[in-house]
Amino acid sequence: MRSAPLCLSNHELMMYVMHDLPGTVESGELVIRETGPAERALSTSLFSRWSAK
Numbered sequence: 001m002r003s004a005p006l007c008l009s010n011h012e013l014m015m016y017v018m019h020d021l022p023g024t025v026e027s028g029e030l031v032i033r034e035t036g037p038a039e040r041a042l043s044t045s046l047f048s049r050w051s052a053k
Contacts, residue, residue: 010048022053 011027018025027048031041 010046014048014050018050021050024051024053025049026051 009027011025014025014027025048027046029043030045030047031043034040034042
């Protein structure tokens, strides 16, 4: 396996590791929507997943 660059996002790291496998990498962020006048989005986690074709 090639050595990975040190500064990669979750999505970029998954793409780097799974580059030779047929499939799709999906990434996103889970948030809680605050109600009220501010209506902020509070981040709870980041995710990346690989799905085979």
